[in-house]
Amino acid sequence: MRGLDLSSAPGHLGRTGQLDSGHYDTKVINGNDQTDGIAGPSAAHQQQNVSEQYYQSLTKLELGNKLLKAELKQREMMEEIKNLKNAKMEQQQKEDDLVGHTQKLADEQKKCLDKYNELKKELARKYSYDFHQINGQKEMGQGSLSRMPVEKNISVDPISINRSGIQIFIKTSSDKIITLNDVRPSTTIWEIKAKIKDIDFDRHKLTFDGYTLKDNNRTLADYNIGNGDKIHIVAYIDWWH
Known part of the structure; x- marks a missing residue:
C-alpha cells in the first residue's frame, strides 16, 4: 500500500515539526472540528473590521457636524459684529447731526443777539437813552437767552431807561x-x-x-x-x- 504524502497539505506538520500557519474556517460536526476547505479571514475578524469602519465613519460625521456648527456660530458672530458696527456708525451719525444742529442754533441765536444789540445801540444814539432787555417787569441784564428765565412764547421787548432821569x-x-x-x-x-x-x-x-x-x-x-x-x-x- 502506497503511503500518503502530507507535506503539501495545509495545516500539516512540516519538516521542522511546526504546524503550518494557514488559517481555515472550521465547522463542528458531531462534536468534531472540520474545515470547510476555504482559506481566508474569520467571520469575527470581518465583523470587527466592519465595526471599526462604522465607528470611524460615525466619528468623522460627528466631527463634521461640530465643524459645521462652529462655522455657523462664527458666521452668526461675524454678522452680529457687522450689525454692531452699523449701529455704532448710525449712532455716530446721529450725534454728528445733533452737534451740527446745536451749533446751527447757537449761530442763529448769536446772530439774533448781535442784531438786537445793534438795534439797541441805534436807538440809544437816536434817543440818548439806554435800552435793556426785560421779561415782563423784570430787567434781565446782559447774557444769552439760554441763561435767562425766558419761557416759550414769551416776548422780550426793549424799553428805554434813563438812568440819570x-x-x-x-x-x-x-x-x-x-x-x-x-x-x-x-x-x-x-x-x-x-x-x-x-x-x-x-x-x-x-x-x-x-x-x-x-x-x-x-x-x-x-x-x-x-x-x-x-x-x-x-x-x-x-x-x-
Whole structure:
C-alpha cells in the first residue's frame, strides 16, 4: 500500500515539526472540528473590521457636524459684529447731526443777539437813552437767552431807561413854568400830577402836542414825551358860566 504524502497539505506538520500557519474556517460536526476547505479571514475578524469602519465613519460625521456648527456660530458672530458696527456708525451719525444742529442754533441765536444789540445801540444814539432787555417787569441784564428765565412764547421787548432821569417843563395857564427833574419815561401821568402843587386837577388837565394826557396808568413814554419837552396845564371849560 502506497503511503500518503502530507507535506503539501495545509495545516500539516512540516519538516521542522511546526504546524503550518494557514488559517481555515472550521465547522463542528458531531462534536468534531472540520474545515470547510476555504482559506481566508474569520467571520469575527470581518465583523470587527466592519465595526471599526462604522465607528470611524460615525466619528468623522460627528466631527463634521461640530465643524459645521462652529462655522455657523462664527458666521452668526461675524454678522452680529457687522450689525454692531452699523449701529455704532448710525449712532455716530446721529450725534454728528445733533452737534451740527446745536451749533446751527447757537449761530442763529448769536446772530439774533448781535442784531438786537445793534438795534439797541441805534436807538440809544437816536434817543440818548439806554435800552435793556426785560421779561415782563423784570430787567434781565446782559447774557444769552439760554441763561435767562425766558419761557416759550414769551416776548422780550426793549424799553428805554434813563438812568440819570430826564427833565421836562410844565407850563401853567398863567404862563408859569414848572421844572420837573429826575423823571423817567416810565413815570405815569398820575405821578406827574402828584409832583405839581397848588393845581386842582379836577378843574385842570395836562396836554401835550394837542393831546390830553390821561392818568389811567399811561406813562410819559406812551405819549412820546422826552427830555426837554413841555407839558401844558389847561383849565376845563365851564359850560355853565
